[in-house]
Amino acid sequence: MDAATEVTMDVMGRQVRKTLDAGLSPILCVGETKEEYEANLNKPVCALQLSKVALLPPPSPRSLIPTRRVETG
Numbered sequence: 001m002d003a004a005t006e007v008t009m010d011v012m013g014r015q016v017r018k019t020l021d022a023g024l025s026p027i028l029c030v031g032e033t034k035e036e037y038e039a040n041l042n043k044p045v046c047a048l049q050l051s052k053v054a055l056l057p058p059p060s061p062r063s064l065i066p067t068r069r070v071e072t073g
Contacts, residue, residue, distance in 0.1 A: 013053040028053060 012028070019026040030053075032045040 009049065009052045016053050 016026050016028060028050075030046045030049040032042045036042060036045050
C-alpha cells in the first residue's frame, strides 16, 4: 500500500465514523488490484482495508488464508 492509499483510507475512516455517529449505515466498498488478486492477496488486502476504515480489529493471520481464482465465462 502506498502513501496515497493510506491517506485515502484515513479520510474514509473519518467519513465512516461520522456516518455511524449520525446514526446512519455507511456503504463501504473495498477491493484488491488485479495483481493482488492474482497473487492470492485478496483476503489480506480487503481485511486490512476494513480494519483501517471500519473500526474493526486488525485481521488475525488465520483469517488471511488466500483463496484460489475461479475462472468465469
